[in-house]
Amino acid sequence: MxxxxxxxxxxxxxxxxxxxxxxxxxxxxxxxxxxxxxxxxxxxxxxxxxxxxxxxxxxxxxxxxxxxxxxxxxxxxxxxxxxxxxxGDEHVKVPKTLPKPVSMEHIKKALKSATMDEYLAIMVIFSLGLRISEAAGIKLNDIKGEWIEITGKGSKTRILPLHPKLKEFIEKYLQTNPKKEYLFEKNGTPLGSDKIRYLVQKAFKKHGIHVTPHQLRHSFATYMLQNGARINDVSELLGHEFISTTQIYTKLSDTLKLKNYLKAHPLCS
The missing domain is CATH 1.10.150 (DNA polymerase; domain 1)
Known part of the structure; x- marks a missing residue:
């Protein structure tokens, strides 16, 4: 045989x-x-x-x-x-790997030298923690004052707070770049995920680094947790169905874990 x-x-x-x-x-x-x-x-x-x-x-x-x-x-x-x-043909469960978060220094530099379209793409993804497909799907009527409605996986919607800086920029942006239906569109045609990805990568490439929209989403989650946001809230903001996904997706540094332990444990007070 x-x-x-x-x-x-x-x-x-x-x-x-x-x-x-x-x-x-x-x-x-x-x-x-x-x-x-x-x-x-x-x-x-x-x-x-x-x-x-x-x-x-x-x-x-x-x-x-x-x-x-x-x-x-x-x-x-x-x-x-x-x-x-x-x-013996069972599937092997491979641990998920995480992209490194982008440093705030690099993000600020990219925003400072970005065109208006590049600035919008970076701010929408980083300030809201969106998937690239969610950003591409934002319609003008999804923006409701201080909040924005996002349609995520499985057509599930979630309401996210609109960062004041982003809200102010969108209002300014639309005055000089009027759109028909979508926030990201050109000549009445929605921009696809690839074109928004290109805007992000182009903005960071000016400073000699390669950054993807997914890295910005991961950076959003990482910095939110490091600055004290509750994991339940971050999970909801990211649109995760299970909190275990957020736990895998966002690794807290050992320093922060120690800081939280010393702050929370009754023997450390």
Whole structure:
């Protein structure tokens, strides 16, 4: 059966070579030829558990990558008409990585030299903690005095406080840049997420750094927590369904944790 598996791997690699990049081909070739030395196959069962044990000491991202390559190969076997029960094919839970928050010094510099459109894009995302798609979807009638209504994931809406500086700038901006329906639009056509992302990146590029809208959203959450905002409030502002998402998304520094501990624990008073 190992000979059969090697034959099918060779067929699959030929398919990958024709349809994927050379780097993907080489990666799959290495993984599959490594895995076949450990995979156990009997009758209609392929057990990759021995291979999972062989790579268990690697980091989770690497394990997930290797298991994903195997899973693609097994899908190929199925399209070839082969029916196997796969054992040990459980998904690997990869820990989420966080972008570094942008320093306030860099944000202030970018705002100072930004065009009006660039300034608006940075301020809307950073002062409100928005996803790029949420910023692109803001309509003029969503702005209601001191508040703004945001439509987030799953068409769920949340009402956010409009920072006084942002409110003042929007009023000034619309006087010289009148819009028909959307806050971000040109010639009556809404700007997509890519164009707003470009505005943000262009503003920071002037100072030699690469910053994404997602980094600004993360910076919003990080600085809010560091300045004493309650995690429940930050979670609501970000539009997270579960507070656990906010806990993953916003790492508090050890210094702040110690400060809060010393402030809150009764023995420290």
């Amino acid at each position: 190992k000979k059969f598996l090697q034959k099918e791997i060779n067929k699959y690699l030929s398919f990958v070579k024709k349809t994927k990049s050379i780097n993907t081909y080489k990666t799959y070739e290495t993984i599959l030829n490594e895995a076949i030395e450990h995979i156990e196959i009997e009758n209609s069962i392929i057990d990759i558990t021995p291979y999972r044990l062989h790579i268990a000491n690697l980091n989770k991202k690497t394990i997930a990558k290797k298991v994903s390559a195997l899973r693609s190969f097994f899908e190929f076997l199925e399209t070839e008409g082969h029916k196997f029960k796969i054992v």
